Amino acid sequence: MNYGFSTGEELIRLCENEKITIAEVMLRHETETCERSRDELVNEMFENLMTMQESIRIGLEEDQETMTGLAGNNAEKLLAYAEKSNMGPDMARICSAALAVAEVNASMGKIVAAPTAGSSGVIPAVLVMCSEKHSFTDRDLVNGLFAAGAIGIIIAKNASISGAEGGCQAEIGTASAMAAGALTELCGGTPAQALTASAMALKNILGLVCDPVAGLVECPCIKRNAMGAANAVLCADMALSGVTSIIPFDEVVNAMRSVGRMMNVDLRETAKGGLAVTPTALEIAKRINDEN
């Protein structure tokens, strides 16, 4: 049996034929392509989960000082405001966790690239912070990470997960699509519903440019992690409630690739366009440069 897949359609077919989850397809495919046992793979993913959980804790509990002093400690502010939050305390906690991990990353703390360091806050925030409400076990969350990985692989193969190639849609967009699909599956959605959630999440972020102030993974990257997490939860809820995506997942992924190719290089991580060239950003860049 070959559990390999390159598209969402192939992934869903494998799930339906074998009557297994996306996470299970991913685990079986990884087992057949690498020389490690199923247990070793689960343990390796468990290590990733523990690092994710720890990065949320550190980001929420300890002071974070980024390398330039541009950002830090916004996660704690949002968390403290959670009870009054207009989007509800649950969503506020999820978004604050995304800020937390992104701030830890910007402060040279330890994170798990998912799919990249710049977008590392989205997936842990969504999966870990939803686990309490649904009583997900750590083993459930490990499955969620395998499912997220499967969705990310399809996007990496057919489009891109690099801001330099595809803009922010390729980083936060991909992370959000991965988180949306994984949460949908963890909440009992079918593989088709999971990819519907992923499709909607990616559609919502399509076209977002990568325009880091002073070329650093701080502004606007950290707050976009929070947006990516909120978007993932919204799209998982829509898919679970029966909302469908007009454009199927694979077509959305191809559209993302083509938008990335049309995107001017100034808007792809080079800090030569968008927010990076606003007067304020240029002043910040000059200050950082002068200090060093």
Added chain:
Amino acid sequence: MKDFSVFDIIGPRMVGPSSSHTAGAVRIGLIAHRLIGDEHIKSADITLYGSFAETGIGHGTDRAVLAGILGIGTEDPRIRYSVLLAQSEGVEFAVHKSDREMNHPNTARIVVESVSGRKFEIVGTSVGGGNIEIVEINGMEVSFTGDYPAIVLFYRDVPGVISKVTSILAETGANVAFMKVFRSAKRMDACMVIETDAPIPANEIERIKQSVDGIKEICAV
């Protein structure tokens, strides 16, 4: 179409903020650390080029390269404090920024010297996602990624060295993944990089050094 592992997408675990400017920079430094081996490092001179020079400070690239030189890995939160560590270990170091055009925007040059006077100069590039390529060692153009255990042999370019080395490797049962030879000029300094599936035991490396004429140095990286 490249086949991805799930751990390419969920992973690696790393110290941020950037896989190319931080994790990749650490890995370039680690190659310099391994060339020196068990010896104490006396001094390290780091030059950053291109985007490493432009945005390196804010990404901690300088601290990351230095951390790697000190043997600190990509997952180790001490990366942020590598300057203090270098000072407490008595390692002299300097970081320079250069506007010289290099082939790849994320490039670092490292000159390391051990307390006994062994000296290496490497140029490495961070090609994305924490992956690196070493493109120069001691003035010789080379090419390897550090993804596999490797041995780097420095020797004088004379006939027979390659076959002697590979026959010893065959006796040890080592499976060679990639092997490349480089030389500065005919019959002059040469360098061989052999990447293997599993690390080659230290005693076998010593045996190659003792039994093959013309070998000046072998380093496991």
